[in-house]
Amino acid sequence: MNTPPLPRQFALDLSHTPKASLDNYLPSKDLALLSALQNLCKGWQGNVINQSSNPLNHRWIYWWGPEGSGRTHLLEAMINVAENIGIESFFLNPKEPISWVRLEEKMGALVQSDTPSVIAVDDVDALDERLVGALFRILNGVQASKQIHIFMAGKAAPGNLELREDLRTRLGWGLVFQTQLLDDDEKIQALEQAAKARGLVLSPDVLPWLLNRFYRDMPNLMALIDALDAYSLETKRAVTLPLVRELLQPK
Known part of the structure; x- marks a missing residue:
């Protein structure tokens, strides 16, 4: 079925649109992923993060699914939670390479820090060769840290992404979930x-x-x-x- 073009009125001021949150996400069959993210947020808000031992799979989550299945909403929700409680956060996507440069400049300090930080990476499947290298280095930093949390999303499971093998392997080091339409x-x-x-x-x-x-x-x-x-x-x-x-x- 042919869909109509977006009308003129879509350009109206939409500044009052509610921000993405876990509360306004309808999970369909994604209850396990939503529960994992909610538990993490409760830990941040309750300041109960164990600074001496924070397992990698509690800080490293990748989810995948078709466009429109809520992948970006969940990434934005985690960034919004972090910002609301004062946790330093970074949102990365293929369209804004300068944000990757700024994060890499800070990675050394984040790795050594005793306070948590949050990185969200959208559209992993669309990264060019330069950004694939940047994500590889960022993931090495996350692995070496105790407090960096990273959330990543793409259109396919790690093993099915058209990325270099060492990055595909690393994407699956933490928890992996599928989002559903x-x-x-x-x-x-x-x-x-x-x-x-x-x-x-x-x-x-x-x-x-x-x-x-x-x-x-x-x-x-x-x-x-x-x-x-x-x-x-x-x-x-x-x-x-x-x-x-x-x-x-x-x-």
Whole structure:
């Protein structure tokens, strides 16, 4: 099915969009991963990290799954938790190579530090040769430390990534999980949860119509919830099916 182009209104100010968190993540079948991350966050918040012995597989987690399965949301959630409680954090992805340089400049100090730090690496499968080398060096630093936590995500299991062998092997040194796409009922539940978090009331026919007529992947559906929220405020109208159709009308 052909999907419509994103309408003009998607460019509206979406600064009020709730930040990614573990609480606003709908896990589908990813309960083991969510539980592991929640336990880590409880340890950070309770300051119960054992500084003399922090096993590598408690600090080193890789998860993989198809686009739209929540990979980036979980990485951002862990960064947001770290920032909220004052833990130094770094978010890396292939599109911002300068952030890798800045982290590598700090790695020596982080390795020697007695306080925790957090690194998140998105789209591991899309790293170029230079960033593959940088991640390899970063992982060596994490292994040598007691307090650096690293969370990584990609589109495939470590052994199936098109990366050099020594990096593929290292990605699997910690815990490995798979993220799953939501089914339609779970998508509706997640979208209802997102709307509620924004104080947005949707008429009952809106979400089923969107799943049948609009994009079916969660990133675009979540973007549409944001756009509906902004457009509803701009027009001072309730979110009904006519408003949705108007928003999606090509300009």
